[in-house]
Amino acid sequence: MAHSRTVTTTQSDILSTARTQVLEKGKGLSESQVLEVLRLPDDALDELLELAHEVRMRWCGPEVEVEGIISLKTGGCPEDCHFCSQSGLFASPVRSAWLDIPMLVEAAKQTAKTGATEFCIVAAVRGPDERLMTQVAAGIAAIRDEIDINIACSLGMLTSEQVEALAAMGVHRYNHNLETARSHFPNVVTTHTWEERWETLRMVREAGMEVCCGGIVGMGESLEQRAEFAAQLAALEPDEVPLNFLNPRPGTPFGELEPMAGPDALRTVAAFRLALPRTILRFAGGREITLGDLGARQGLLGGINAVIVGNYLTTLGRPAESDIDLLGELQMPIKALNDTL
């Protein structure tokens, strides 16, 4: 009995603290506070999600940012990110492919047709070479000729000249994920460092582009490392955090890891929202595997305020219309083009 009273007091303490500190004052939880949230028992999950939803509504509003993504250059990557089927170093079934400009424009049109206002062009590379930068420039110009949509890019690590070039092309947001806690990163990637990624993000911000930086949870990190990651993202102050759940890919070093349990995934969503009260928190890859169809609703009512709709880079997602219909049902309007959340 004494033990259960202790647990109850602790959980009510952290939720009560979060209510005052995050909901009322807008100050995100610290690393140690996030860890307390991640340790909450399943029977506190509903209360936690409700609080995270209140925080999102209070500090971000009801709008949801909808995005589509496309792989411009697939596979054959020289890096060894252990979760990724596009590394050329693993025996993955994913083969190299380049998308041509007409197909890129078509993908942007498909995205816009879903109601999405964001379109992210992604390449599986360490960093862009001249050929890729030329292709990106031509692709952005061709998209702008035909449709009105915000264009983001994710092309790996950049030089300062490349940062400037992308900003000049009108790329409004750049994605470069830190992927996981700094202390866990060497277990996930060995061909480059967490600090190299941080440097690209610093240059992106300096150039005036919005910073999109998140990662993948469920890659064997401890709860302490998950809390560390949330705190490191909070320190970066990104405009957007895409939150992925590991989808174990055949042939990769993480191919045999078990997908994260649903309650853990939802606790993580809520904990990240409480660490980052004003940030765009996007449901990204792996949610279908980890949470199933119900997960979209639970996430959107538990701190999420942005989604990737339709398919991902190499895998398929829920049909876009399922998510769009759900937003209508939940009375969450899609963020209009060029609005800021």
Added chain:
Amino acid sequence: MTTPVAETSQGGAAAGAFCDQCGRPADGAEHPRCTARRELEPPRYCPDCARRMVVQVTPVGWTARCSRHGERSSAG
């Protein structure tokens, strides 16, 4: 060339001599993990010859090209 293929849900072709997920002979044998995976995966191997295909996923579909047997797509 686009070859219409039999569809199972959004992703993948089930019919053929080889499994489109793992590339092993279909042989009427059950591939439970492949069946589960097919729900959220495009085909990776040509069902006719088991060659790895070049796959492009787009926001609303996919295309998969075998060097011997041509292109398949989610559009059929």
